[in-house]
Amino acid sequence: MNILGLWNYWIVIALMMIGLYILIARENLVKKVMGLNIFQVSVIMFWVSIAKVRGGTAPIVPEGGGDVIYSNPLPHVLMLTAIVVGVATTGLGLALIVRIHEAYGSIEEDQVREMDRAEE
Amino acid sequence: MKFSAMRMREKLIVRVIARALIPFILLFGLYVQFHGDFGPGGGFQAGVIFAAGFVLYGLVFSLEDLKRVVPWRVVELGVASGLLIYGGVGVASLLLGGNFLDYKVLDSHDAMHGLHLGIILVELGVGLAVSASMLAIFYAFAGRREAR
Amino acid sequence: MTEHLPALQTALPLLAAPVCVLLRRAALVRVFAVLVTWSCLAIALSLLQEVLGHGEISYALGGWVAPLGIEYRVDILNAYVLVLVATIASVVIAFPLAGRELRIPKERFFLFYALFLLCLAGLLGITITGDLFNIFVFLEISSLSAYALIGLGRDRRALTAGFSYLVMGTIGGTFILIGIGLVYQMTGTLNIVDLSQRLPPVLGTRTVWMAFAFLVVGTSIKLAAFPLHQWLPNAYTYGPSVVASFLSATATKVAYYVLVRLLFTVFGFAFVFERVQLSALLLPLSLIAMVVGSLAAIYQTNIKRLLAYSSIAQIGYMTLGLSLANLDGLTGGLVHLFNHGLIKGGLFLVVACALSRVESPRIESLRGLGKRMPWTMAAFVVGGLGLIGIPGTVGFVSKWYLVLGALDQGLYFVAFMVLASSLLAVVYVWRVIEVMYFSDEERAPERDDAPLSMLLPTWVLIGATIYFGLDTELTAGVAEQAAAYLLGGAS
Numbered sequence: 084m085n086i087l088g089l090w091n092y093w094i095v096i097a098l099m100m101i102g103l104y105i106l107i108a109r110e111n112l113v114k115k116v117m118g119l120n121i122f123q124v125s126v127i128m129f130w131v132s133i134a135k136v137r138g139g140t141a142p143i144v145p146e147g148g149g150d151v152i153y154s155n156p157l158p159h160v161l162m163l164t165a166i167v168v169g170v171a172t173t174g175l176g177l178a179l180i181v182r183i184h185e186a187y188g189s190i191e192e193d194q195v196r197e198m199d200r201a202e203e
Numbered sequence: 204m205k206f207s208a209m210r211m212r213e214k215l216i217v218r219v220i221a222r223a224l225i226p227f228i229l230l231f232g233l234y235v236q237f238h239g240d241f242g243p244g245g246g247f248q249a250g251v252i253f254a255a256g257f258v259l260y261g262l263v264f265s266l267e268d269l270k271r272v273v274p275w276r277v278v279e280l281g282v283a284s285g286l287l288i289y290g291g292v293g294v295a296s297l298l299l300g301g302n303f304l305d306y307k308v309l310d311s312h313d314a315m316h317g318l319h320l321g322i323i324l325v326e327l328g329v330g331l332a333v334s335a336s337m338l339a340i341f342y343a344f345a346g347r348r349e350a351r
Numbered sequence: 352m353t354e355h356l357p358a359l360q361t362a363l364p365l366l367a368a369p370v371c372v373l374l375r376r377a378a379l380v381r382v383f384a385v386l387v388t389w390s391c392l393a394i395a396l397s398l399l400q401e402v403l404g405h406g407e408i409s410y411a412l413g414g415w416v417a418p419l420g421i422e423y424r425v426d427i428l429n430a431y432v433l434v435l436v437a438t439i440a441s442v443v444i445a446f447p448l449a450g451r452e453l454r455i456p457k458e459r460f461f462l463f464y465a466l467f468l469l470c471l472a473g474l475l476g477i478t479i480t481g482d483l484f485n486i487f488v489f490l491e492i493s494s495l496s497a498y499a500l501i502g503l504g505r506d507r508r509a510l511t512a513g514f515s516y517l518v519m520g521t522i523g524g525t526f527i528l529i530g531i532g533l534v535y536q537m538t539g540t541l542n543i544v545d546l547s548q549r550l551p552p553v554l555g556t557r558t559v560w561m562a563f564a565f566l567v568v569g570t571s572i573k574l575a576a577f578p579l580h581q582w583l584p585n586a587y588t589y590g591p592s593v594v595a596s597f598l599s600a601t602a603t604k605v606a607y608y609v610l611v612r613l614l615f616t617v618f619g620f621a622f623v624f625e626r627v628q629l630s631a632l633l634l635p636l637s638l639i640a641m642v643v644g645s646l647a648a649i650y651q652t653n654i655k656r657l658l659a660y661s662s663i664a665q666i667g668y669m670t671l672g673l674s675l676a677n678l679d680g681l682t683g684g685l686v687h688l689f690n691h692g693l694i695k696g697g698l699f700l701v702v703a704c705a706l707s708r709v710e711s712p713r714i715e716s717l718r719g720l721g722k723r724m725p726w727t728m729a730a731f732v733v734g735g736l737g738l739i740g741i742p743g744t745v746g747f748v749s750k751w752y753l754v755l756g757a758l759d760q761g762l763y764f765v766a767f768m769v770l771a772s773s774l775l776a777v778v779y780v781w782r783v784i785e786v787m788y789f790s791d792e793e794r795a796p797e798r799d800d801a802p803l804s805m806l807l808p809t810w811v812l813i814g815a816t817i818y819f820g821l822d823t824e825l826t827a828g829v830a831e832q833a834a835a836y837l838l839g840g841a842s
Contacts, residue, residue: 279372280373282368282369282372283370283373284369284373284374286365286366286368286369287366287369287370290362290365290366293358293362294362294366297355297358300354301414302358302410302411302412302413302414303355303358303359303362303410303412303413304358304412304413305414306413307412307414333607
């Protein structure tokens with residue numbers, strides 16, 4: 084098993100763990116959104132990296148055709164959709180944070196939870 | 204934010220350069236848009252680039268100035284009509300006897316021509332919806348501070 | 352035109368959402384949204400009829416034939432789920448919006464309807480599509496609009512509830528995306544039917560096992576299956592009751608459908624239940640969900656939170672049916688999908704009716720409402736009986752199949768647990784009924800029931816729980832056919 088040859092997976096795993104760690108360990112909601120972003124980006128990286136065909140070029144037919152190996156373009160297109168989903172999630176998350184900040188005066192999760200508990 | 208926005212307005216170099224750059228950003232957005240049907244590019248990227256031009260204007264000058272150029276109603280209209288153009292192409296191909304979003308039937312003589320037309324229209328819808336959504340997000344976040 | 356119904360099923364609500372933004376006027380938008388949703392129901396019903404009569408429907412989107420293009424594939428299972436989603440949506444959208452439960456002023460109600468239709472389009476899309484990546488896209492469309500809908504609740508805790516739902520939901524969605532990527536890596540296809548043929552040769556590889564794990568955990572988060580349910584109670588408690596009614600009856604149900612589809616169609620019965628032995632994990636977790644959810648419901652002081660915890664218990668019933676993996680068990684799970692949708696949708700609408708008259712959703716504030724709002728509270732009693740599973744209500748039908756399924760496997764303990772957790776349901780339903788009817792109030796309150804426009808949708812759902820408890824042809828009959836189809840197609 085060639086451990087180092089699978090370096091793209093190592094990058095993906097590292098990014099994914101960083102993202103999840105930020106999500107779990109940070110109380111600041113904006114940082115949580117950042118963690119979520121890193122987590123999503125790791126998956127996008129994963130999809131894009133599996134599309135690479137060794138020796139393949141960009142999938143644009145050269146003039147006159149010709150015998151060329153192309154990389155798989157489908158994952159890139161799919162990830163375009165996933166990126167849009169990610170942007171929408173970030174936008175919505177930040178919008179909720181703006182509202183939370185207006186309602187509570189804080190975006191630290193522990194403080195917000197404390198205020199909720201005091202109210203009950 | 205307010206403070207830096209005021210400083211920005213005083214900075215002559217930034218204003219002059221931004222003013223010079225914005226037309227080219229918009230032009231580049233259009234280039235990416237229309238390049239999309241036979242090369243890398245397309246509505247998503249073009250929409251973001253196009254919106255970036257307006258966002259730059261809003262940052263360098265002010266949100267009120269930007270709102271005079273693109274009122275909120277126009278942004279809302281853009282988001283809705285972009286999606287409707289996209290869906291309208293689907294419905295049109297459906298009415299012309301093809302499957303939903305089957306562009307080939309858009310031109311009764313030449314299927315390839317129909318395909319071409321369909322992609323251009325769909326990308327136009329996507330571009331409009333994306334650039335309007337980007338502006339809407341910018342308006343929603345930038346306008347928040349001033350409302351308070 | 353009828354051959355295009357599968358495409359229209361999702362395109363109609365998806366395109367109606369921007370039209371809502373253009374129309375703007377609240378009254379106008381409401382009529383429009385109701386009409387659109389009702390036509391969705393008509394489409395779903397005619398699709399079900401078509402599938403029952405003539406077998407599966409396949410629709411190639413954009414004229415690109417599967418497995419290259421995206422295929423909409425309607426078989427008996429998803430036609431059944433489509434009908435549930437469209438039915439609940441049609442009833443809930445007709446329910447008048449109460450400004451006191453929403454954060455937005457009346458002139459921005461059109462945004463609520465736009466979000467609602469987007470969510471509906473997403474849910475219908477997940478159900479109808481035969482493409483794995485398309486499932487992810489529609490899942491995110493429905494989830495994103497669901498987060499926003501929850502965040503519309505008036506209470507400021509709705510915002511934090513919406514945010515934690517967003518975080519959990521996105522993790523779930525991204526897990527699903529990883530799983531799809533791993534499957535695509537091994538097979539090079541995303542079409543579900545194509546996958547079910549191409550996966551068997553590579554089922555032994557570690558990649559497919561990883562894909563399986565990611566997909567199951569991801570969907571379980573969206574389903575709120577037991578240890579992954581943390582987002583649900585707050586979301587349903589602080590979100591507007593109408594939204595809670597819609598989401599509790601559809602969003603988790605559609606996630607359950609995705610799970611069933613993945614386990615039985617994509618990975619196949621032999622892999623899931625014989626090699627991975629998923630039941631060994633799912634069965635105990637379902638039992639714990641049934642007991643813990645019901646116990647937690649007993650101790651709640653907020654009626655919406657009580658219903659939310661009861662939902663977790665009821666999702667336990669559904670996954671129990673799945674883990675039994677025999678005809679009766681799976682039928683029970685699928686029937687409960689429909690039945691619980693009706694019951695919980697109806698009960699949350701009851702809460703919405705009650706909140707039009709009382710200030711807070713705390714159980715004490717319902718004191719004496721049995722006399723003040725007789726029709727609303729009668730609806731709660733009937734729905735509660737369904738939750739318990741009294742014979743003559745839909746709850747009985749699903750539990751009957753589940754018990755049969757458990758006995759069929761020789762799992763007497765499981766059958767006993769189904770009955771025991773029903774007793775717990777008696778306790779938490781009775782707590783509410785006691786406060787409503789049997790609390791001594793000095794002065795008899797004046798009769799002041801919810802308006803007819805609210806009572807009518809509520810009673811449609813609550814009445815349906817009685818109707819389908821007596822006439823099980825449409826629900827149990829179709830569910831049994833679907834279960835037989837799934838088990839037959841898998842072995």
